[in-house]
Amino acid sequence: MSDAAREFIVARFEDERRLIDAVRAVRARGLRVYDVYAPYAIHGLDAAMSLRRSRLSIATLAGGIAGLVASLAFEFYAAVIDWALNVGGKPDNSTLAFIPIAFELTVLGAGLATVAAFLSRCRLLPTMNARPVDAAVTDDAFVLALRCRQTAFDRSLVERLLFEHGAETVVSKVIEP
């Protein structure tokens, strides 16, 4: 990928309010926001960037069902099919007594599935060389990144636009994908 392709306009804000304004303005200009970086989850930003609602809950459901079915099936197999022992005169298939464990494993499955899905979807993996667009975004900076190479992109116009909406600094930067 050529440098041009990886070149971005990176605007830094001090305040989430201005950031959101900027996002709105930029998108109004028909420009695509590459990404926004912030020290915490900014409410209303999703709307401004019109991000789709996450589908992680599907993973949760799947994990839960898997845990439930697997545990119930195993308990039934062990206690009824494989070796039915007379325990306190109870019937081999004491389903009621099997429920607590099934429930716990349901929760376990759902929880782990959710987290696994989240990590993989966001490509969060142990890494030594994390390269945040700006070291301050995890502290107190709010950053908006625009890809330079896109239709209707005019550097000077964009810079002005950003400054108008309260950007502190606007730099052009190469971001490794």
Place this chain on the structure above:
Amino acid sequence: MAQELTFFKRRPDAETSRRDFLTRIGFTLAASALASCSRGPVQKAIPFLNKPEEQTPGVANWYATTCAGCSAACPLLVKTRDGRPIKIEGNGESPLSGGGTCATGQATVLSLYDPDRLTGPMWHGETITWDEIDRRITERLAAARERGVVLLTNTIVSPSTTALIADWSRRFPKFRHVSYDAVSFSALRQATRECFGTAGVPHYRFDRATTIVGIDADFLGTWLAPVEFTRQHAARRRRALSGEMRHYQFEAGVSLTGSNADRRFGMAASDHGAIALALLRRIAAHAGITEPLPDVDAAIDEHAIAAAADDLWRDRGQSILVCGSNDVSIQVIVHAINAILGNIGATVDVDLPSLQKQGDDGAVDALVEDMNRGDVHVLMTYGVNPAYDLPAGPEFVRAMESVALTISFADRLDETAAHSHAVCPDHHFLEAWGDAEPVKGSFSLAQPTIAPLFNTRAAQESLLKWLGESPDFYSYVRAVWRRELYARQDRYHTFDEFWDHSLHDGVFEDPARGYRSQGSARLDPERWHAAARAIAHDHQRAAAARMPDSYELQLYETVALRDGRHANNPWLQELPDPVTKVTWGNYIVLAPSAAKALEVETGDVVRLAVGDHMCDLPAYVQPGQAQRTVSIALGYGRDRAGKVGNAVGVNAFPLVAAHGGHRRYVRGDVVLQRRTGKQLPLAATQTHHSIEGRPIVKTITLEELLSGTPEVMAPQPSLWPEREGGEHHWSMVIDLNACTGCSACVTACQAENNVPVVGPDEVRRGREMHWIRIDRYVDVAPDNDAALDVAFQPMMCQHCQDAPCETVCPVLATVHSSDGINQQIYNRCIGTRYCENNCPYKVRRFNWFQYAGNQEFDYTTTDPLERMVLNPDVVVRSRGVMEKCSLCVQRIQAEKLSAKQEGRRLADGRIKTACQQSCPANAIVFGDLNDPESEVARLRRSRRHFTVLEELGTRPNVGYLMRVTNGEKTEKPS
């Protein structure tokens, strides 16, 4: 930053150290892996060189022999495995014991493996060879030929030994045989001789009595022949269910017999005579005898006396009066009453008397004088321990110094042997030949069940040897039997045939034996008038001598330790006393009122002073104990019994008094005083004795039973669908009306199932391991604290069909078998104790420590010798696992297998659990519910049947038959 860098730089060794840390880890892992995979020690298997004919490894052999635990000499069957006796059972062939045993008898097998036994003869404390010691002794005997040679023994019930002693008196002109019993019956003996001219004490037949009156005679616990009497009593009770039978007990302390009486009355220990006289007066009146009787003023319950006397009279000829006093006059009165009632020959047999308790107290006192005078040159002590169990023990030891040669046959260096010149250790009875005639005309044989473990020799063989004859008691016994008994029977035509059968059966009944009734055995009124006057006189003297703040002391035997000769037996030391449930040691029993007066509670130390003799004992507060009487158990306080028995409790024999040449176990001149602040906590297995009004032990009155109420309980509905069972459905029923609480089953179970002994400290912590315990509930009438309602309930795993313990075990270590047994799998158990918590009956026992082979618990399984008693068919449990009654599953398996081997159907009654087999009252029945004809199925249908806590829906397979109370015992619990 700099910090981080230096963190690396400054420690060049970091890497290396880390590396060899890793290597070490790796090594340990590898090592442990290797260790776990290696097959441990190689096991060797060493077969016989030449296999003995009768012995197959792993198959049990049974031998009939005779118990030497006490003078009752019960016939036994001994189970040996691979040549080792491991279990003792009663011999069902016996007309006396009927297959029952007592706790003592059950425990004798452990004494065989007692590591404190002497391993060979000793001379002045040095080990020596038999030849050498024989040489020295024969020399000295020859020297003493014309002088006094004395053999001091306890009662000899063996005809052969008696014959041998006769040989001695023929050989040595001045030979004397003196016998005494640690707990003496000499007064009863003398009274019997005076009244009926019989030598011996009467042979009582409680099974023929409709009214039984006991005065301080604990005939179900320790008096004379408890096993036989328990059998009789239970048999009579069983018959009585369809009729009238009543047992009155007058007693000072609370005894096992009193606890089982229909009506129990308290009395001062000194009132034996007064009560006997009062009974006589009323019965004489009934009988129309007019001569006036002297009066004694004693605070006795006239109504009780009247009731008892009237019942005795109503059932004359089938009633019985026994008294535990060792006072001739009182026993004469008792005989007189029985004679007037025409019980002599019916329930009291004086023609074929009991040959137990032939001891003569006067003779011993005389002997001590002779010894001091120097008239005794050789003294042999056999089966007695005078230094310990004579009241004048120290005097006796001093007297021994003036005897040229003292020989002891003791099996250990006991109190007497320690002061003897020569000790010629006797065999344990399981190693020796012998015979017995406890009751005239009923004989039994004793045969060795194992080759002598040590370099010991039967006392009889020593005696033979010193007579210059061949030391072969086997042939001697044979000879005696050929001479005495072979002629009396005509069943077998050769002696060998006769001998083999007798040896096989273990018992021989003289066919000529049989009760020649002499119902009209009247005795001369003048005799009992004299006795009455004597009693009145004594009573006045005693009353005059009594100090205001003094108490009466009553000395008694405990079911476990009896006269103390078995003090080194850990099974007996840890056997809870049936009445107090206390183990490991004796104590002073106080009435609640006395305790209040002394401001003591159970466990506080009380100092007891008799003249200048003092001893400190923990108090035990006992409802039902007579107000002014305190009781102390004999048989404790040994100091040369061995590692287990030494210094347990206090020796009470020095407190025994003497009167008219007879020992007296009651005295009135005792002063008590509280030792402030001192405590000796008792090791009791049960500390709460009230049943709290809970329907646990169910009781039904005879009226209710006969009138057909209550109806049979409908079985509780179960939440769960019934699981289909297997081929059998094992079940047990225990008859609470027959059970006397004698605790033989407890020891039997301990022997059968390798139950560990844990010692006093653990018992104090509530950690005894017995699989079967006997719960004892006592409730006291509000008005009269002598009228106890005592209930015994053997309690072991109830083997519930719907067992709460099984559901909660996380690892399936306790599950239900197809044939109804609640199984405990030790090797699967991880020890969460959840089952124990969830068991409503609290019958599960946890191995809090590693008991087997642990020096901390040096009782039964530490010494390799002791381990020989272990039952190889039952695993020895390790630390951290739960255990409990298995219904003797090993016996069930064995019987099922032998039935299979012999291709026959498993008959009902073939399987006997250890507790069931030992029970002298036959209170326990085990069997298969799938067989509707089986005894247990029949009892389960009985109107008296109930299961404990059935409202919980645990559906126990162990059931109980209700107690039947008889007589106006309205003051019932709840």
Place this chain on the structure above:
Amino acid sequence: MTRWKLVIAIAAITSVVGAGVVARELSRVGVHQWYSPVQPIAFSHKLHAGDSRIPCLYCHFGARTSRHAGIPPANVCMNCHGILQKQSAEIEKLKELVAIARPIAWTKVHNLPDFVYFNHSQHVIAGVACQACHGHVERMERIEQEAPLTMGWCIQCHRAHSGGANAPAASLDCGKCHY
């Protein structure tokens, strides 16, 4: 990123495989299949039980009546070797030991833990062939433990014979072997 994925993948695989191996090894702790120690006398079951067809129970008579099959006492050996002319170094060993009346200390091959009650006669009656547990003894020069003798191994046979209506049914109750 990809490098990390690789690392993680490898880590995951190795841990799974490692766990499997460890579990497998641990499950064999105390299992001594194929144990075949050298015996004081090189007794050949192949020769006796195989070639000369001596029935197992002739020497191991205990199995008929006792929980222990038992190793035959020397006099049983001598029943034949007292008469037979055939000599060998091993037979010499036997005869010497008998001469000096010293029993032979064989090394036990088939060992069960103490907490298991096993009864030979029970299985002999039920008609279980000796080979079912001891393997093809008649082909072994030196005796060898062919079966794992684990509980699972016992159970699979008991399961197979538990339903028997006419044949003696093998019990699956824990208390059948553990008490």
Place this chain on the structure above:
Amino acid sequence: MTAPVVARERRAVDFTGTRTATPWIEGEPTLREISDDVIRPLVTRPGFGWWSCFAVALCALLIGVSAVAYEIATGIGVWGLNRTVGWAFDITNFVFWIGIGHAGTLISAILLLLRQQWRTAISRSAEAMTIFAVMCAAMFPLIHMGRPWLAFWVIPYPNSRGPLWVNFRSPLLWDVFAINTYLTISLVFWYLGMIPDFATLRDRTEAGIRRAVYSVLSLGWNGSARTWSRYETTTTLLAGLATPLVISVHSIVSMDFATSVLPGWHTTLFPPYFVAGAVFSGFGMVLLLLIIVRTVMHLERYITIAHLEAMSKIMLLTGSIVGFAYATEFFNAWYSHNVYERYTFVNRVSGPYAWCFWTMAGCNALAPQLLWMRRVRRSVPALFILSILVNVGMWFERFVIIVTSLHRSFLPSSWTMYRPTIIEVGTLVGSFGLFFTCFLLFIRVLPMIAMWEVKAVARHASGAHV
């Protein structure tokens, strides 16, 4: 390779002027100040206060370690248990610690779902407390076994015994699964919450070992809005899972008793009653910890009186529920007309362990009623004492339930007394040692306040958010 920056004169806009004071953070820290305050403990040397606490905790831990070592080497017999009382200190401590754990989950999960902003400052340490408490709790079922080295038998793994599985009907087995699930989910939740803070730490640390560690832990977090949005979904989902989980865990623990046959144990009231009690004791412990921490670590501006008051209100509620449960138990016993039930409760109030019962009733049911008074709710010393009382009381509650029910159950013949030995006391002390050692290390090496959450709250509250 940054392109030449086009510098422009910065617009003079004053954000700070618009801030308004919030109840949940005192003073008006900027985002950077928040980071500084939270990170300070991680980079500065610990003070005397911390060291002394740590020393004490470590000693306690050592006592516990030696007590447990001795017990495992010798046998459970070194405890005071007997044939009738099979559980006492061990399971009391187990239930006690599990209960403590619950407040953490409640704060981090349930209050999250309820959008309670005040939780942000305390959630991190509350979750840490949960994890350490569950660790302490999990220790007791292990060491209370007669043969702990075989504990792995409770896991249904394929084995050479048939295979022989486990008894899924046993509440003890339910515990195994409940506790492990609870521990796992709590750990995951905890770690997930720390990822953004690890990123912050990473970006504030120069290259080096620390930075390496932080960047590995932060999983390359770059604060992207997309990640943030999914992140919020995930935490919400996990919170949704943790809420029923936390309730199930203590319900299952209560079933150890409720499913038994013992009078005093066998009651359907237990699950809700235990959950309420758990939350109650948990908040007691959080309060205790935070009162200590905020003073020792100088975090008063983040952990404010308002926080303490909010928690004390929850204590008041749950404490009253617990008190009501006690009353209900007695009513049932009386109403059941069952001789065994009735005796058990009479024995509780008047038997040999009556003093334990009254301690429990006083600390749990009566003492919290003081919290009706605002003055008490806002007075740190009062809350400090109350939180200690609550923990004592809740420990005794479990002791009373377990021991008084066991020592006098159905058959009077087996009634006994239980007396703890020094070893058992040592083990209890040790569990506290373990807990506080872990917690003290935690506040030194990990950000004990969720920076990103506090920042969000700070900004939202500042009205900067439209």
